């Protein structure tokens with residue numbers, strides 16, 4: 536979805552203003568599933584900005600949860616993102 540918006544000419548700053556998190560903090564929490572998905576999508580499109588999130592995203596924790604749920608499509612995206620930011 537992020538790629539689709541970028542392809543349509545949206546600027547990354549506009550995507551950074553979107554809100555996905557269910558938390559009530561000023562910034563997005565960085566600790567819920569929607570934050571994680573958003574971070575993965577942003578990393579994979581080279582527009583990740585850690586400033587958008589209240590706390591550092593724990594990719595390993597979410598990766599494990601993802602594996603547990605056997606969501607193969609998401610695992611591929613997550614691996615790609617982790618490689619890009621140098622975790623694996």
Ligand SMILES: [Zn+2]
Pocket residue numbers: 555556557558563564565566567568569570
């Ligand atoms: Zn969140």
